[in-house]
Amino acid sequence: MLDIKYIRENKEKVIKGLEKRLFKDINLVDQVLGLDDERKKLLLEIEELRAKRNIIAKEKNIKEGKKIKEELNQKEPKLIEVEEQLKEVLYKLPSVPMDEVPAGSEENKKLIKTVGEPKKFDFEPKDHLELGIKLGMIDTERASKVAGSRFTYLKGDGVLLEIALINFAIEGLTKEGFIPVFPPMLIKKEITEGLGYWQSGGNKNYYFVKDYEEMEEGKERELDLYLIGTGEHSLVPMHRDELLEEKDLPKKYVAFSSCFRREAGTYGKDTKGILRMHQFDKIEMVSFTKPEDSEKMHEKLLSISEDLMKELGIPYQVVILAAGDIAYPLSKTYDIESYMPGQGKYRETHSISNATDYQSRRLNIKFKSKDGNKYVHILNGTAFAIGRTIISIMENYQNKDGSITVPEVLRKWVGKDRITS
Numbered sequence: 001m002l003d004i005k006y007i008r009e010n011k012e013k014v015i016k017g018l019e020k021r022l023f024k025d026i027n028l029v030d031q032v033l034g035l036d037d038e039r040k041k042l043l044l045e046i047e048e049l050r051a052k053r054n055i056i057a058k059e060k061n062i063k064e065g066k067k068i069k070e071e072l073n074q075k076e077p078k079l080i081e082v083e084e085q086l087k088e089v090l091y092k093l094p095s096v097p098m099d100e101v102p103a104g105s106e107e108n109k110k111l112i113k114t115v116g117e118p119k120k121f122d123f124e125p126k127d128h129l130e131l132g133i134k135l136g137m138i139d140t141e142r143a144s145k146v147a148g149s150r151f152t153y154l155k156g157d158g159v160l161l162e163i164a165l166i167n168f169a170i171e172g173l174t175k176e177g178f179i180p181v182f183p184p185m186l187i188k189k190e191i192t193e194g195l196g197y198w199q200s201g202g203n204k205n206y207y208f209v210k211d212y213e214e215m216e217e218g219k220e221r222e223l224d225l226y227l228i229g230t231g232e233h234s235l236v237p238m239h240r241d242e243l244l245e246e247k248d249l250p251k252k253y254v255a256f257s258s259c260f261r262r263e264a265g266t267y268g269k270d271t272k273g274i275l276r277m278h279q280f281d282k283i284e285m286v287s288f289t290k291p292e293d294s295e296k297m298h299e300k301l302l303s304i305s306e307d308l309m310k311e312l313g314i315p316y317q318v319v320i321l322a323a324g325d326i327a328y329p330l331s332k333t334y335d336i337e338s339y340m341p342g343q344g345k346y347r348e349t350h351s352i353s354n355a356t357d358y359q360s361r362r363l364n365i366k367f368k369s370k371d372g373n374k375y376v377h378i379l380n381g382t383a384f385a386i387g388r389t390i391i392s393i394m395e396n397y398q399n400k401d402g403s404i405t406v407p408e409v410l411r412k413w414v415g416k417d418r419i420t421s
Contacts, residue, residue, distance in 0.1 A: 001090050001196070001361040004036050017096035020103035020323035028089055035086040042079045046072065091199055095358040097323040098332045108322035109335070115306070116315030118339045123400045127342030128391040129273035132158065134402055135421050137394075138274060149271070150263060150278045154390075157419040161393065161406075162281065162386050164413035166256055169283045169308060169383045176304060178254040178285060183234040185257055186211075189224040191237045194363040196329035196355075197229075205229065207260050231255035231284030232380040237363050239288065244367040244376065250289035250297060254383060257282060274387045275347065283383040288365065291357065294377035298354045301381035302334050305350045308383060311409045314392045315339040317346055329358045338388070342395040349388045352381035 007014050007029060015026055049072050056065045102108045132138030137158030143151040154162060170180050186209060192198045198206070207227040212220040228234050235255050244251065259282050269276065285304070289297045302318070309316050321333040336350035357375040360366070366373045397405040404419040411417055 001358060002093050002096065003357070003361065004032065004090070007032060008036070014096055017323070018094070020097050020101065021094060021326075022105060022324040023094060025092065028092055031089050032086065032093065035082055035089060039079065039082050039086055042075055042082060046075050046079060049075070091193070091196075091362075094196075094199075094328040095331045095356065097326065098354075101320060101326070101332050102322045103324075104322050105324040106322060109325065110320045110322075112318040112320060112334070114315075114317040115310065116313070116339075118315050119341065119396060121341065121398075121400075125341040125395060125398060126402070127273065128340075128394045130342075131394050131398055131402065131404065132273070135404065135419055137161075137419070140274070148278075150276065152274050152277065154274075154387075157414070157416075158390060160414045161390050161410065161419075164410040165384050165386055165389055166283065167413045168311075168410060170254065170256070172308065173254045173285065173304070173383060176252070178252045181235065181253050181255045183228070183231055183238075183255045183257055185228050185234070185260075186225045187228060187234050187237070189226065191240070192226055192233075194237055194240065194359065195233060196359055196362060197233070197327055199328050205262050207262060227260035228257065229261045230259050230380075231257040231282055232286050235284065235286040236359055236378055236380070239365045240363045242365055243373060244288065244365070246290070246367050246369050249367055249376065250287050250293065252285070252287045255284050255286070257284070273391070275391060277387060281386040283386070285381045285383055287379045288360075288367075288376045289379065290367065290369075291374065291377050294354055294356060294379060297377075297379050298332065298334075298352065301379060302336075302352045305336055305352055305381055305383060309336060309338065309350075312389075312393065312407050314389075314396055316349070321351075326353070329355045331356050331358070336382075338392040340392060340395050341398075342391075347388065349385055349392060350382035352379075354379050 002014070011029065011033070015029055018026055018029070049068050053065060053068045053072070056068060102110045129138060129140070136156045137154065139153040139155060140151070143153050174180060206229050209225045209227065211223045211225050213223050215221050235253055258279060260279055263276055263278060285301055287297050287301065306318070316336050316338045319335050319337060321335055326333045330353045333351055333353040335348050337346035338349040339346050355378045357377055359378050360375040365376050365378070367376050393407060394404055397407060399405060402421065406414045406417055406419060
């Protein structure tokens with residue numbers, strides 16, 4: 001959620017930022033300011049009436065006291081109504097992208113650098129699905145009988161690769177001071193509203209679950225829950241309504257979780273193999289930091305993700321996403337795109353983002369500072385999207401005979417140098 005004071009003091013900058021995002025409802029900016037003016041006016045009137053009521057009470061002027069009570073009975077509910085309207089409109093506004101974020105849609109992303117050269121094969125490289133079927137690592141055909149399309153059984157050495165990637169990432173990140181977490185994979189609807197991803201209709205891309213919570217005396221309460229689409233969906237709200245200590249910042253967590261997405265609007269895209277699945281596993285980083293440290297932390301998270309890819313020996317490139325392609329709560333997103341020889345192109349495997357104080361305002365996460373309580377800045381970043389990283393390993397490390405060389409850093413967990421049929 002944007003800070004109203006910031007909107008008021010930087011109205012033109014906010015409007016230009018929203019235009020960079022291709023956001024159409026620019027009129028919401030004036031609505032926010034208008035509702036805030038009305039809120040302030042009502043609040044002042046109510047405070048004056050309450051002060052006057054206290055004086056009248058001492059004078060025992062019953063008639064005047066009754067009149068004030070009637071006015072308060074009209075204005076107090078109106079204030080609540082205006083505050084709800086203001087919150088509703090504020091929730092519709094996305095974050096303002098940082099100055100260096102390119103304007104426009106997906107194709108306007110900015111290439112920052114390319115690391116490593118795509119391998120030149122002396123044979124026609126196969127894609128991961130062909131390799132995975134022959135090596136007994138991937139079985140999408142049987143999974144479709146059980147769960148439908150865009151699901152898979154990861155088997156045999158595929159599972160060993162996943163476990164190796166988890167161990168590799170967790171070992172490295174704990175050395176960097178990250179606390180490992182297995183987070184809940186279901187979150188309440190109110191939490192999704194606090195995160196801000198769902199505000200633009202994004203809830204259509206996530207699985208909804210109706211559940212019931214047992215109450216006292218055998219009564220039940222209905223719950224609306226969502227399956228998480230990525231680990232930060234349950235990591236970020238972990239400190240909801242908390243006041244953190246400045247000395248404890250930055251707080252850094254790394255979560256391993258399964259993730260679930262309907263992939264709405266992607267009919268016919270990436271249907272072959274395990275690139276775009278309804279269920280996939282991911283290792284996600286989240287950091288809570290002081291505002292003045294958030295850009296530095298963003299670069300740090302990016303460097304951690306890059307180091308992991310360098311150690312795996314996967315060629316990749318780094319891009320800044322265009323403003324129209326970044327999620328509602330985010331002000332800047334780096335993507336790492338890994339080279340996949342089976343497709344002959346780079347594909348997204350990591351996103352590293354800065355949400356500044358957008359989510360902390362909605363979830364009420366602050367820290368104590370010498371200048372008073374302030375909202376933390378929240379950042380997230382992919383360590384590994386497991387499925388896509390396995391694709392990158394299989395396709396980049398394939399051999400002419402159909403075997404796959406195991407990256408050296410993973411061998412102690414996989415237990416072999418080469419995967420063969």
